[in-house]
Amino acid sequence: DVKVTQSSRYLVKRTGEKVFLECVQDMDHENMFWYRQDPGLGLRLIYFSYDVKMKEKGDIPEGYSVSREKKERFSLILESASTNQTSMYLCASSATGLGNQPQHFGDGTRLSIL
């Protein structure tokens, strides 16, 4: 079974802090994704990566950056945290293959910015 592990389940930070959210997958997947989940808004894509050191903006990249130095690890960075970034953050990975491949999600990090 694919396992996607997010380093923290709950995180509380202060406005203006630089925040790092870490994600590791164990299935050698090429593709990794960061989403935020808010009630009534579903899953919104922040950034994704097709390969090491590659990154692409998703639908809501403002205020975020990412890093992918190793294939199994994808980090989300909040450069200067703000209260409107309080949310549930979900990491996902998927393989590259023939046809569409399902996404495998971690259990999320609930981030509160005070």
Place this chain on the structure above:
Amino acid sequence: QQQVKQSPQSLIVQKGGISIINCAYENTAFDYFPWYQQFPGKGPALLIAIRPDVSEKKEGRFTISFNKSAKQFSLHIMDSQPGDSATYFCAASRGPGGSYIPTFGRGTSLIVHP
């Protein structure tokens, strides 16, 4: 602009009843339509998926119905059980020529009463 519209936002069903969740999409290039199930405290997980060359796919109590001309698809949960209580997301993605990245609906919170 919502490319995948999901309804209802919430649904309450009695045990043994049928749960129906509907989704509509706009982009006719979409060629893969998965449904994800998310339990509280967990990340979404792939439940069932369909491609537009078939009108229906059934896996146990879960059935996807697909209407290509209407650009609609729906999830039917037969004999709904309290253990089915979760949030359900429909999604759509485009394969060859596209990004393979799913566009998610906003989710439906399903509660099945015993």
